[in-house]
Structures are given as structure tokens and as C-alpha cells.
Amino acid sequence: MGNAAHAPVYRRDMFSRSGIRDPYPHYAALRELGPVVWLSRQRVYALPRYTECKAVLRDDTNFISGEGVALNRLTNRLSRGTTLNSDGADHQRRRKLLAHRLTPKALRAMSEAVDAKAEAVVEAAVARRHVDGVRDVAMALPMAVVPDLVGWPEDGRENLLTWAGATFDSLGPLNRQWLRTSPAAMSMLRFSRRVVRDRSVLAGSMGDDVLRAADDGALPRSECSALMIDYLAPSLDTTISAISSALHLFATHPDQWQALRDDPSLVANALNEVVRLESPLRAFTRKAVTDTDLGGLRIPKGSRVLVVYASANRDEREWDDPDAFDITRDVNRHLGFGYGTHGCAGQGLARLESQAILRELAARVERIELTGTPTWAINNIIHRYDRLPLELVPA
Amino acid sequence: MRVTVDHDRCEGHGLCTQAAPTIFSFDDDGELSNAFADADVPEDLVPAAREAADVCPVAALLNDE
Numbered sequence: 001m002g003n004a005a006h007a008p009v010y011r012r013d014m015f016s017r018s019g020i021r022d023p024y025p026h027y028a029a030l031r032e033l034g035p036v037v038w039l040s041r042q043r044v045y046a047l048p049r050y051t052e053c054k055a056v057l058r059d060d061t062n063f064i065s066g067e068g069v070a071l072n073r074l075t076n077r078l079s080r081g082t083t084l085n086s087d088g089a090d091h092q093r094r095r096k097l098l099a100h101r102l103t104p105k106a107l108r109a110m111s112e113a114v115d116a117k118a119e120a121v122v123e124a125a126v127a128r129r130h131v132d133g134v135r136d137v138a139m140a141l142p143m144a145v146v147p148d149l150v151g152w153p154e155d156g157r158e159n160l161l162t163w164a165g166a167t168f169d170s171l172g173p174l175n176r177q178w179l180r181t182s183p184a185a186m187s188m189l190r191f192s193r194r195v196v197r198d199r200s201v202l203a204g205s206m207g208d209d210v211l212r213a214a215d216d217g218a219l220p221r222s223e224c225s226a227l228m229i230d231y232l233a234p235s236l237d238t239t240i241s242a243i244s245s246a247l248h249l250f251a252t253h254p255d256q257w258q259a260l261r262d263d264p265s266l267v268a269n270a271l272n273e274v275v276r277l278e279s280p281l282r283a284f285t286r287k288a289v290t291d292t293d294l295g296g297l298r299i300p301k302g303s304r305v306l307v308v309y310a311s312a313n314r315d316e317r318e319w320d321d322p323d324a325f326d327i328t329r330d331v332n333r334h335l336g337f338g339y340g341t342h343g344c345a346g347q348g349l350a351r352l353e354s355q356a357i358l359r360e361l362a363a364r365v366e367r368i369e370l371t372g373t374p375t376w377a378i379n380n381i382i383h384r385y386d387r388l389p390l391e392l393v394p395a
Numbered sequence: 396m397r398v399t400v401d402h403d404r405c406e407g408h409g410l411c412t413q414a415a416p417t418i419f420s421f422d423d424d425g426e427l428s429n430a431f432a433d434a435d436v437p438e439d440l441v442p443a444a445r446e447a448a449d450v451c452p453v454a455a456l457l458n459d460e
Contacts, residue, residue: 057454058454092403099406102406103406103407103408104406104407104408104409104425105407105421105425108425332410332413332414332450333446333449333450337452338452339452339453339454340453340454341404341453341454343452343453343454344452345406347408347452348406348407348408
């Protein structure tokens with residue numbers, strides 16, 4: 001077993017602006033270097049291949065989340081008390097409190113309402129014909145569904161997207177982007193504390209569940225605001241990313257769009273393929289609490305590993321022709337929603353929303369045409385379009 | 396091979412029911428049921444059982460291999 005001190009070193013910065021806009025050459029270079037690569041800029045061991053990413057996500061005893069999953073110590077300290085940043089019984093308790101509202105079974109009650117909203121969104125977009133795929137299609141549904149579900153007060157919604165994006169930025173390295181958006185991340189934290197103090201959540205919502213659990217002594221009052229953010233922040237950008245990437249991929253692969261229109265039952269698999277190919281979340285970290293062997297190297301206790309979901313999902317060792325978009329591919333094992341104990345708790349909701357939009361589009365739109373150059377949003381962790389000019393050609 | 400469901404972890408995402416429909420299904424209450432909860436998985440279904448355990452997004456399926 002080699003010592004991880006001998007791991008290959010990568011000196012370029014995958015979190016630079018250009019690395020954010022086009023991360024895939026970084027991932028390919030990392031995968032080529034080896035299963036464990038030392039990132040000298042961030043001082044962590046990157047795991048760019050599928051096997052090691054999955055092994056670490058599965059082994060939540062040796063690779064813990066409780067000391068944070070961010071790439072910087074400050075955020076790791078600030079995010080204590082969240083589900084994302086906890087282990088074992090603490091994590092189980094926090095996750096159970098809210099995940100039961102997000103299971104596919106619990107979401108069944110919402111599915112008709114989501115379908116109806118998706119229909120309205122798509123109808124309006126098709127009527128306009130020339131749209132921004134991000135603002136006019138991808139954002140509309142999550143913004144109409146998630147804040148109500150979490151119970152976020154009406155008067156605190158105008159900043160939600162900015163705040164939620166900033167919360168993701170804060171999980172990246174302490175770079176210029178982190179500094180630029182940290183005031184917004186702090187604003188979300190402050191607002192959330194005020195929501196808890198004033199009990200301004202909507203009755204019957206998930207946020208309401210959290211406050212009641214605290215009333216019953218099932219959870220410390222001090223954890224409430226962190227939990228609100230836990231479920232609100234990750235539910236917007238991620239789904240917006242998946243829907244807009246789907247639009248772009250289908251616009252640039254008309255044969256795949258035709259295949260989906262011919263057989264709408266492919267929609268579930270198609271969405272998984274989108275999330276594999278353009279994973280909304282780039283990477284999170286874990287901390288090794290023992291000396292652990294990984295990819296033929298010994299990772300020393302106390303070091304941090306970076307699980308690069310987006311790279312694992314394009315690993316040529318795991319996927320045939322990994323850069324190709326194929327909605328019929330056997331894709332369910334992708335890591336785009338993470339995996340294991342900390343696997344995305346909202347994936348049922350994300351699937352419900354994204355599939356509803358794609359089904360409505362497939363029924364009404366013959367072709368999706370790219371009408372301009374798309375631009376990427378700048379974010380350390382979230383990979384999504386900022387603008388996506390499209391023409392929706394009605395069927 | 397035995398395959399078991401950790402019901403504490405299972406959230407009903409249902410990817411196992413696609414990978415191994417003869418083994419896993421949802422009952423009328425939406426709970427996951429395992430046709431081979433108390434028996435070995437027949438030889439011809441072992442690959443499907445393995446795939447089901449592999450795709451479970453919350454790692455709630457364990458096989459004893």
C-alpha cells in the first residue's frame with residue numbers, strides 16, 4: 001500500500017472562473033492522473049473516478065460528514081447542526097424529521113398539483129415561443145413548489161435564489177467567489193433565524209414540522225434554523241440545473257428529443273442521464289477519521305477527500321462513451337444525487353418536478369432550438385446555466 | 396445469496412423495483428416488499444439482486460456476498 005503522500009499532484013484550479021465555466025477538462029485530467037489526486041490549491045485529496053467516490057460515500061464510518069462537507073473550515077464550522085453536516089444517530093434523527101415528507105410515497109399527494117403547475121409553465125413558455133430556458137422554464141416550477149413545501153414566508157422569497165446559490169458557493173474553497181457571495185449566505189442564515197424566532201413558517205409545512213418537533217423536545221431549538229436552510233437551499237438551483245441542462249441537451253441532440261417524444265415512458269431514465277452527464281452538484285468533501293486504504297493508497301487520518309460526483313459520472317472506466325447523451329443508457333447507478341446515507345433526500349421531489357416539465361414539453365414541442373450562446377452561472381459547487389436562449393417549436 | 400432491506404434507511408425511491416421487479420415491489424401502502432425476505436435469491440435472479448443493491452440511492456439494500 002503506497003502512502004498518499006505519493007499521490008499525483010494537480011496544481012491547476014478547478015474552482016477558477018474558467019474551471020467553473022468548463023470543468024470537464026479538469027475532471028478528465030484528474031481521472032487520468034489517478035484514483036487519488038492531491039489538489040495543491042485546496043489541500044485535499046480529490047477522487048475523480050467512480051469506484052473511489054462510491055466507496056467513500058458508502059463508508060460513512062471512516063469518511064464522515066460531521067466535521068463538514070465544504071472545502072473550507074469556516075463554512076464547516078458555520079454549518080454545524082445541518083443534516084448535511086452530521087453523522088450517525090444525529091444525522092438519522094435530522095433526516096427522518098423531514099425526509100418522510102419527501103419520499104415518493106408522501107409526494108404522491110402533491111403530484112397532481114405539480115403536474116398542473118408544470119402544464120401551466122410549459123403552456124406559457126410555448127405561447128411565447130422564444131424563451132430563456134432558465135428563467136421561463138426551469139426556474140418557474142421549483143420556485144412555485146419548494147418554498148410552499150418548506151413553508152418559507154411569502155415576504156422572504158425575493159432573495160431566495162441568490163441566497164441559496166450563495167449557500168452553495170460557501171461550500172467551495174475560500175476563494176474570490178466565496179468572498180463575493182458570503183454576505184448573501186449570511187443573510188439567509190439570519191433570515192432563517194428570524195423565521196424560527198417569529199414562527200413565520202406556513203402552517204402544515206415542513207418548516208412547521210421542525211418547529212413542532214422542537215416544541216416537543218425532539219430536537220434542540222438551536223438546530224431549527226439550520227434545518228430550514230438544509231431543505232430549502234438545495235432544492236432550487238439543483239432542480240433548475242437539471243431542467244435547464246435537459247433543455248440544452250435535447251436542443252443539441254434532436255434525435256434524443258424525438259426518441260423521448262416517441263416513447264414518453266423514457267422520461268425517468270432520460271432525467272437520470274441528464275443528471276449523470278451534467279451533474280448539478282460538482283463535489284463535496286468528507287473527512288477521514290482513520291487511516292483508510294483507497295485506490296491503492298493509504299489516506300491518512302484527519303485528511304479531507306473531495307468526492308467529485310460530476311467526474312465520477314463521466315468516468316470512462318465505468319461508462320461506455322461517457323460524454324455521449326443517450327437516454328436509453330443503463331444509468332441508474334450514477335452519483336448525481338450522491339449515494340448512501342447522505343444521498344439526496346429531495347431526489348423524489350426533483351424527479352417529480354423535472355419529469356413533469358419534460359413530459360409536458362414532449363407532448364407540446366416538436367423541436368427545441370438553441371437561438372443564442374448560453375452562459376453558465378458562476379458558482380463554486382452548482383453547475384447550471386444562467387441564460388439559455390431557446391425557441392420552442394410547437395408540435 | 397440473501398438480500399435484505401434496511402427499512403430504517405429505505406425511503407421508497409424505487410430504483411430497485413426497476414432493477415429487479417421480480418424481487419422488489421411496493422405494496423398497497425407504498426412499503427417496499429422483498430419476495431425473498433426469508434429465502435435465498437434464486438440463482439437466475441442474483442445479477443438483478445446485485446444491481447438493485449448497487450443502484451439503491453440510499454444504500455438501503457444489503458446482500459450477504
